Amino acid sequence: MKVKLEVKRSDPERYERYELPYEEGDTLLTALQKIKEEHDPSLSFRAFCRAGICGTCAVKVNGFPKLACREQLRPYALTGEVIKVEPLDGFPVIKDLVVETEGMVERAKNCELWVKPKQKNLPIPPEVNRKIEKGADCILCFACQSYCPQTREREYAGPLFFAKLHRFCHDPRDADAEKRLEEAFKGELYHCLSCDKCSSACPKEVSPADLIRELMTCKGLAQKS
Numbered sequence: 524m525k526v527k528l529e530v531k532r533s534d535p536e537r538y539e540r541y542e543l544p545y546e547e548g549d550t551l552l553t554a555l556q557k558i559k560e561e562h563d564p565s566l567s568f569r570a571f572c573r574a575g576i577c578g579t580c581a582v583k584v585n586g587f588p589k590l591a592c593r594e595q596l597r598p599y600a601l602t603g604e605v606i607k608v609e610p611l612d613g614f615p616v617i618k619d620l621v622v623e624t625e626g627m628v629e630r631a632k633n634c635e636l637w638v639k640p641k642q643k644n645l646p647i648p649p650e651v652n653r654k655i656e657k658g659a660d661c662i663l664c665f666a667c668q669s670y671c672p673q674t675r676e677r678e679y680a681g682p683l684f685f686a687k688l689h690r691f692c693h694d695p696r697d698a699d700a701e702k703r704l705e706e707a708f709k710g711e712l713y714h715c716l717s718c719d720k721c722s723s724a725c726p727k728e729v730s731p732a733d734l735i736r737e738l739m740t741c742k743g744l745a746q747k748s
């Protein structure tokens with residue numbers, strides 16, 4: 524069996540076609556590595572863990588954001604469907620499938636998205652822990668961010684940012700509630716369309732859309748709006 528790929532390349536912008544023999548268990552990441560090693564060493568893409576943990580290998584596959592290391596090639600090999608591979612939408616392209624996500628990372632850093640403890644060793648009840656765990660599962664792959672229609676229309680901070688912000692609404696250890704609320708407002712939280720596209724794109728089932736809806740009902744925020 525063979526797999527057919529159409530990979531978006533930059534400089535000059537074009538789609539390159541490749542046909543590779545399929546081996547049992549091959550993923551899209553395996554195929555990209557084969558292309559790089561056996562056909563074209565100039566192909567650029569990001570990958571690190573190969574296990575769906577680091578979030579670096581997210582690309583657009585037939586129009587939908589996916590982790591290349593988790594995308595199995597078997598269905599494509601069986602049906603003969605061409606796999607169109609493109610960089611994630613909504614980010615500047617550095618080269619081929621590599622996009623610039625530094626702006627988003629900087630924003631998260633500026634917002635100081637880490638717990639600022641009120642007091643040492645404050646216990647967290649298990650039900651609260653379950654609530655804040657969701658956002659912690661986010662691997663920063665930017666799939667949700669790239670699939671959200673609002674991030675391209677306005678200064679909307681986006682599902683990834685709000686999924687991370689969500690925990691501070693519930694984490695009893697955090698001492699900076701005011702700043703969290705401010706950031707949610709600055710990021711235009713209330714412009715979420717509730718279309719759930721971000722949740723459908725998330726490979727870790729974080730469900731950012733649900734977290735955004737919960738964030739909207741957070742005590743201080745709901746009073747402010």
Ligand code: FES
Nearest residue numbers: 571573577578592
């Ligand atoms: S290489 Fe780490 S998530 Fe795919």
